[in-house]
Amino acid sequence: MAVPAPDPRAVREASLDELARLGLPLPPVQFPLVWEPGDEIELRPTAEIEARIAVLHLILARCFGMPPQAAMSWLLTSHLMETVTPPEWQFVTGGKGDHRSFVLHHDALFALAWVLGLTKQLDPTLPVDERLVERMPNIAAGETFGRWRSRVLAAPQHPADAAALLDLHYCLDWAYLEVERAGRVPPGLVDANAIGQRRWALEWAVILRGPYHDEPPGWEEVDLST
Structure with missing residues (x-):
């Protein structure tokens, strides 16, 4: 259910405070807000997010040696075939595509798990919680x-909390790329790729409603160019 979005300027101020605390560069003054005053926000349906988590978990299993026939059988038994994107399907069935990019989805999965309360924190300085695997489908079993x-x-x-974390990762994505371009070491134990993956997941999971927002994008349609 859609709820009123929090004040985007207050959320942005909190995001910038966090960047400053981490010793990261701040984006320029004209850096756009993620939403506007008066917009509404909601999360995608829980079942849809759960399905995306399950598919990403399966993709990671394929990355680490699960046979394609076993992967396809699990998707069929779980009635998830229609939720797999074309690039994912090519990877599941034939190992085609950028293996490294699929491995990076580990952090996108982590962010989606946070959205559903399956992990308690999404700290930009910490890697994926090792205990997360216990909260994922036990495909092998x-x-x-x-x-x-x-x-x-x-x-x-709550959608407002997820939206605030989206704004933070929007700013973090810019800052981590700036740090990388400058040849500096980022704070904590994750890099720009991990931050980008977490932002990807949040951009997909949080739906923004307002005059300047398009319909929610598909997984492969999330725009991380700005």
């Missing part, structure tokens, strides 16, 4: 998507 959903019992974040 044959746990289907439906059984996994019953086991984890998602508790989605």
Whole structure:
């Protein structure tokens, strides 16, 4: 359900305070807001986010040796075939595509897990929680998507909290790339790729409603160019 978006300027000020605390460069004054006053926000349906988490988890299993036939069988049994994007399908069935880029989705999965309350924090200085795998479908043991959903019992974040974290990662994405271009070492234990993946997930999961927003993008349509 859509709710009024928080004051975008107050959220941005908090994001910039966090960048300053981390010793990161601040974006220029004209750096755009993610939403405008009067906009509304909501999260994608929980079942849709859960399906995306499951597919990303399966993609990672393929990255680390799961046979394609076993992966396709799990998707079929879990009724998730229609949620797989064309690039993902090519990778699942034939290993085609950029293997490294699929491995990086580990951080996107982490951010989506935070959105559903499956992990407690999404600290930009810390890597993916090692215990996250315990909250994912146990594909090797044959746990289907439906059984996994019953086991984890998602508790989605409030849309305003997710939107605030999206704004922070919008700013962090710019700052980490600037640090990388300058040849500096970023704070903490993650790099610009990880921040970009987390932003990707948040951009997809948080739906913005207002006169300047298009319809929510598909997973492969998320725009990270700005």
